[in-house]
Amino acid sequence: MGFVMQRRKLGNELSVSALGLGCMGMSEFYGSADEAESIATIHRAIDRGVNLIDTADVYGMGRNEELVGRALRGRRSEVVLATKFGNVRGPGGEFLAVNGRPEYVHQACEASLQRLGVEVIDLYYQHRVDPNTPIEETVGAMAELVKAGKVRHLGLSEAAAATVRRACAVHPIAALQTEYSLWSRDPEGEILATCRELNVGFVAYSPLGRGFLAGRFKKVEDFSEDDFRRHHPRFEGENLRRNQRLVETVELMAGEKGCTPAQLALAWVLAQGEDVVPIPGTKRVRYLEENVAALEVRLNADELRRLEEAFPLGAAAGERYHAGGMRAINR
Numbered sequence: 001m002g003f004v005m006q007r008r009k010l011g012n013e014l015s016v017s018a019l020g021l022g023c024m025g026m027s028e029f030y031g032s033a034d035e036a037e038s039i040a041t042i043h044r045a046i047d048r049g050v051n052l053i054d055t056a057d058v059y060g061m062g063r064n065e066e067l068v069g070r071a072l073r074g075r076r077s078e079v080v081l082a083t084k085f086g087n088v089r090g091p092g093g094e095f096l097a098v099n100g101r102p103e104y105v106h107q108a109c110e111a112s113l114q115r116l117g118v119e120v121i122d123l124y125y126q127h128r129v130d131p132n133t134p135i136e137e138t139v140g141a142m143a144e145l146v147k148a149g150k151v152r153h154l155g156l157s158e159a160a161a162a163t164v165r166r167a168c169a170v171h172p173i174a175a176l177q178t179e180y181s182l183w184s185r186d187p188e189g190e191i192l193a194t195c196r197e198l199n200v201g202f203v204a205y206s207p208l209g210r211g212f213l214a215g216r217f218k219k220v221e222d223f224s225e226d227d228f229r230r231h232h233p234r235f236e237g238e239n240l241r242r243n244q245r246l247v248e249t250v251e252l253m254a255g256e257k258g259c260t261p262a263q264l265a266l267a268w269v270l271a272q273g274e275d276v277v278p279i280p281g282t283k284r285v286r287y288l289e290e291n292v293a294a295l296e297v298r299l300n301a302d303e304l305r306r307l308e309e310a311f312p313l314g315a316a317a318g319e320r321y322h323a324g325g326m327r328a329i330n331r
Helices: 035-047 059-072 102-116 135-147 161-168 190-198 237-257 261-270 285-296 301-310 323-327
Strands: 007-010 014-017 052-054 080-085 087-089 095-098 121-126 151-157 175-179 201-205 276-278
Touching: 007 201, 007 276, 035 052, 035 059, 035 285, 052 201, 059 080, 059 102, 080 102, 080 151, 102 121, 102 135, 121 135, 121 175, 135 151, 135 161, 151 161, 161 190, 175 190, 190 201, 237 261, 237 301, 261 276, 261 285, 261 301
Parallel strands: 052 080, 080 121, 121 151, 151 175, 175 201, 201 276
Antiparallel strands: 007 014, 087 095
């Protein structure tokens, strides 16, 4: 038997591959870009049965949506295309605000459709919750996009449990996308429980801890000059040294298991429930292949326990973001 991609369900209706592909790093944040390799990675993902392709209007100031749109020409019907709106940036790339006002929701959707070169977005997320606009108003406008046939399913990102509940009272929410990995276990408890109660699927971004759990980075010099991880709280100074010790556990267990550290870390996220869909980001075909192979790694109860004991809640040194970014999550 050859490899058959497993499927998982987001919400009531949206069937997706058990693993998605995050495209952010193809255009920004993680060092230099290589468009040809990025497009080859998206094509290879689709060939391997990965159908959840994730981007956002803010990645590369719109360039990532354009790249994804180019990659999907002739293959649009094979994917569940997800993008996001809400983070507003200035001309120099600086983050200005989060905007969830109804008129902005409509403007952002039109702009994303144009950049992607598609007629409909399969899964449209609010990237961050706007503290100045009631979630009911934002989701109400998103629901109008569904009615107009421009969007098929709605999602939220980094929203608090109470916000998800309020949103679901306006329109079904197919997915909540939030950071989740061995070293970011914050959603366990109230957030995942609320999603399960309301039948909201959970999409885990950064399931490899921004690449760190793959064991490829030992010191800050391993990141290129233009890689934002050089200035990320968990990759700085003493935090980096403390977090390195955590990764050694993953490396040790992966060696015992005969898989890579990345595959072990992804297998852990995949084991957290049939409603959890990790979307590891990569811009290289070889890492995509490695990530997809994680679907064949099975962890037994003892292995899961060992990993969870090594990575208790709050085990990582340093916050998930700097202060401004932390204010924008879980609200």
